[in-house]
Amino acid sequence: MGKIIAITNQKGGVGKTTTAINLGASFGVLDYKTLIVDADPQANATSGVGFDPRKVELSIYDCLVNDVPAAECIQETENPNLDIIPAHIDLVGAELEMINIANREHKMQLALDAVKDDYDFIIIDCSPSLGLITVNALTASNSVIIPVQCEYFALEGLGKLLNTIKIVQSRLNTELDVEGIVLTMYDTRLRLANQVVDEVKAHFQDLVFNTIIHRNTRLGEAPSFGETIIMHDASCKGSINYLNFAREVLQKNDLTKIKNKDKQLI
Numbered sequence: 001m002g003k004i005i006a007i008t009n010q011k012g013g014v015g016k017t018t019t020a021i022n023l024g025a026s027f028g029v030l031d032y033k034t035l036i037v038d039a040d041p042q043a044n045a046t047s048g049v050g051f052d053p054r055k056v057e058l059s060i061y062d063c064l065v066n067d068v069p070a071a072e073c074i075q076e077t078e079n080p081n082l083d084i085i086p087a088h089i090d091l092v093g094a095e096l097e098m099i100n101i102a103n104r105e106h107k108m109q110l111a112l113d114a115v116k117d118d119y120d121f122i123i124i125d126c127s128p129s130l131g132l133i134t135v136n137a138l139t140a141s142n143s144v145i146i147p148v149q150c151e152y153f154a155l156e157g158l159g160k161l162l163n164t165i166k167i168v169q170s171r172l173n174t175e176l177d178v179e180g181i182v183l184t185m186y187d188t189r190l191r192l193a194n195q196v197v198d199e200v201k202a203h204f205q206d207l208v209f210n211t212i213i214h215r216n217t218r219l220g221e222a223p224s225f226g227e228t229i230i231m232h233d234a235s236c237k238g239s240i241n242y243l244n245f246a247r248e249v250l251q252k253n254d255l256t257k258i259k260n261k262d263k264q265l266i
Contacts, residue, residue, distance in 0.1 A: 002035070002119035003253065004112060005179060006141040010164075011157050012128035014149045015184035015213065017044040018223075019245075020125035022238070023145075025049075025228035026246035028081035032120040032255075035074065037112070038087035039137050040127040046086040049077045050226035059088040063111040064136065065097050070111045079228055083119075095132040104132065105172055109140035130164050138168040143179035145249075148200055150186045150193040150212075155200065179252070182245060184213040211245040214238070 007020040020036055027034040038045040039060055043053035062068035063085070073085045098104045108124075116122055124137040138144065144165060148154050162178075169176045181204055187193050201208050213219075219238030222229045229239045 002033075002116040002122050003143070004116060004122040004124065004141045005249075006124045006126055006134075006137045006144045007147065008124075008126040008134060008137065008144055008161070009146050009148065009158075010128055010130045010134075010161055011153070015147045016040075016128070017048060017125050018219065019145065019147045019182060019184065019213070019242075020123050021045050021048045021223075022219075022229050022242040023246055023249070024082050024121070024123045025079045025230040026242045027121050027123075027250075028079050029230055029243075030246055030250070031081065032250070033081045033118070034083070034121045034123060035115065035119045036082065036084040037108075037122060037124045037137075038084060039091070039108070039124050039133050040087055041089055041091040042127070043087035043089065043091075044223065045125040046084065047226060048223040049079065049082070049084055049228060051075060051077075051084070051086055053086065053088055056086045056088050059086045059091070060108075060111075061088050061090045061094055064091075064094055064107045064133075070115045074115070079231055082228075091133065098132060105135050105139050108133075108136035112140050130161070135164075135168060135172070138165065138176060139172045141173070141176060143177045145179045146181045147184045147213075148181050149184050150190075150196045152192065152196075154196045155203065178207060179249070180207050180209045182209045182211065182213065185215050186212045187215045209245065209248055211241060211248050213241045213245065216241070 007016050024034045024036045046053045058073040063070050074083050076083050126134045126137050216238035218233045218236040219229050222232035
């Protein structure tokens with residue numbers, strides 16, 4: 001049975017989609033079959049793995065609104081062991097269309113239940129909001145990874161997100177856990193970045209992953225080629241960061257026997 005992880009933060013531009021597609025690609029090259037669910041109307045995860053959202057025939061919108069089986073919406077990517085349920089601009093209107101549907105908060109859970117046994121991991125790329133689609137993602141998930149950028153407003157709104165997660169835990173999904181916080185867009189040249197790292201670790205302690213995602217030119221340009229960083233440049237800093245991150249998530253879930261001293265790639 002696959003573990004479902006939501007990548008979420010209602011603050012935009014923190015690296016949610018970058019984390020979703022590259023964590024998924026890293027799981028794939030480590031031989032864990034992974035499905036990405038693009039739950040963001042902007043469909044950046046869809047384009048980031050090589051699909052044109054305008055040409056998508058069946059998407060997560062169809063699963064949520066039209067009850068199309070998830071298996072019919074899955075597309076294979078060029079990445080090893082990585083599939084995707086794409087998004088479409090129609091997802092913008094999904095929340096209004098779902099307003100009168102019974103158990104509307106559980107629609108994504110019901111859709112993914114039918115395919116989760118086919119995957120080791122299912123990663124949901126959430127939109128930068130705390131609306132019904134994000135609540136659906138949290139209700140369907142086993143855990144949440146929260147990307148936080150190493151910039152001035154890093155902790156802004158994080159309390160509201162954690163409160164939303166608590167509400168979902170108490171009312172809709174008692175098994176939902178916070179997998180952890182991953183620090184992104186780290187620039188070693190900036191004193192502020194180090195201050196943010198220290199502040200986030202002081203606030204959240206063991207919830208913060210050891211792996212930090214650095215700012216990296218290749219990481220930034222990969223989506224413009226419709227490629228994950230693994231496919232774009234497997235030897236760059238960004239690729240190594242996400243492979244390290246994938247290994248740390250695996251280790252946290254007792255899915256690898258890697259010793260602590262061997263956890264980081266050279």
